[in-house]
Amino acid sequence: MAENYVVSAIKYRPQHFNTVVGQSHITTTLKNAIKTDQLAHSFLFCGPRGVGKTTCARILAKTINCTNRTEDAEACDVCPSCISFKENTSFNVHELDAASNNSVDDIRDLIDQVRFAPQGGSKYKVYIIDEVHMLTTQAFNAFLKTLEEPPSYAIFILATTEKHKILPTILSRCQIFDFNRITTKDTVEHLQEICVKENIESEKDALHLIAQKSEGCMRDALSIMDKIASFSNDKITYTSTVENLNILDYDYYFKMIESLMMQDMVGVMLLFDEINNKGFEGDMFLNGLTEHFRNLLMCKDARVAKLMDLPDNIKAKYYTQANQVSNAYIINGISITNQSEIGFKQSRNKRLHVELALIKLNYLSNAIQVLSDEDGSLLKKKS
Ligand SMILES: [Zn+2]
The missing domain is CATH 3.40.50.300 (P-loop containing nucleotide triphosphate hydrolases)
Known part of the structure; x- marks a missing residue:
């Protein structure tokens, strides 16, 4: 320095x-x-x-x-x-x-x-x-x-x-x-301008993460950017930012949903083990997964999709995944992760606590299927 x-x-x-x-x-x-x-x-x-x-x-x-x-x-x-x-x-x-x-x-x-x-x-x-x-x-x-x-x-x-x-x-x-909270878009643009002036290489997705993390506070955004720039020798990449901010990469959530949709219990458990080994706390993961579900739900309607404060390439991934997950699954999924997050503090075995939520999510599709079948047969009986 x-x-x-x-x-x-x-x-x-x-x-x-x-x-x-x-x-x-x-x-x-x-x-x-x-x-x-x-x-x-x-x-x-x-x-x-x-x-x-x-x-x-x-x-x-x-x-x-x-x-x-x-x-x-x-x-x-x-x-x-x-x-x-x-x-x-x-x-x-x-x-x-x-x-x-x-x-x-x-x-x-x-x-x-x-x-x-x-x-x-x-x-x-x-x-x-x-x-x-x-x-x-x-x-x-x-x-x-x-x-x-x-x-x-x-x-x-x-x-x-x-x-x-x-x-x-x-x-x-x-x-x-x-005074307004500064939008993510404005923050990203401002950070980009400074990076150019300071000869700092930066990836837009990385600046987006920094802007999100700073929640509309420019002072915080700039100090996070300074920290990552000095840590990464003036190359602010998405990877270095994820690592530095201790954020779990979006990819983990996308992969998790993929495995859950295939009811791949082994894949789900191994992926959670990997997340655990990276040092991420269970409640942070549950919170991230709830937000992931929320974003998937947002994608279902263009009118609310614009509320997703995400870079375009990641938004595109959400749109693709949203097509593969039913509304019923998302809403029940939110309920499971949210309940699990609430009970997290009281649980004796934190890891087991999160795993139980994942097991529920893994078999959630079956439960929804059974319910809708019963509904169907009930309706038939009624008619
Ligand atoms: Zn003057």
Whole structure:
């Protein structure tokens, strides 16, 4: 690793509105407010962690004080204000992390500063308060007065992952922006761009897995990618990613269903033994198998099939397998794996517990057959 190695989440932190990923509904609104000079005094940025709230707050702080903005309301990065912002020497932007500075005194310090007008010919003084829901009630109340009657130059940007914990009196005084979880597609595209810039070879399926694992949090996605890139000498392959993330390859589930459909008890047991030997916990396997069934069911109808958050080649495999498995089997299968997952913690012999579920699944087709035959004969009797 190079001496001046900088993690991607910091190196590629967006510096302008147009490079923020997956939040265009917010960046467009903010840019329009800047263009028309109709800025609110207090903003509340809400949303899951790692989706760009603090990043957008910083961009907004930089841009509104930039003296040489582009036509598209982006900061110039070269004016004195932009430079002091970049070098972290600006007296007009203050950040407070309410997770660690949540007392009434911390807020009083901040309020005291608000009284002084911005320096260096800047128009605004910006206060970014991160994790604002962590403020004590007293601190909130002390802050409220300033929020109600802020000086004309003061802008407050509050950020929180837990909007429901913010007092209604604060909510009503803020312009609220709800940040989205970043979609898998957007995350994959962003990771791909960075890989190209960093000369990292990457397979799209691998990036897809990383995006899925990070569940919409770009910061997590980037740090996982950094980790795998350094572990695999800048070649992010599907195999190295599966190994690194400790994910059971989709192929195991496809093979498992194949064996179950053929009622190949020997094949099923040997395959589970292989999975076990790879160090995968039984409950993780059961959970994965439930999800596999769920995906097979999704394939049965094009309207819900689009909810499958998977790379195209793997989706194609699901469509093929879905044709070979009946709805009745899938629904009963989900019930068996789900029940087994619930009982997993209490079971004395974890391995046997999972094997019993697999035995049930192996003979499930027979059971369904018998039931449907009985139904058939009942119907005949009735008629
Ligand atoms: Zn500037």
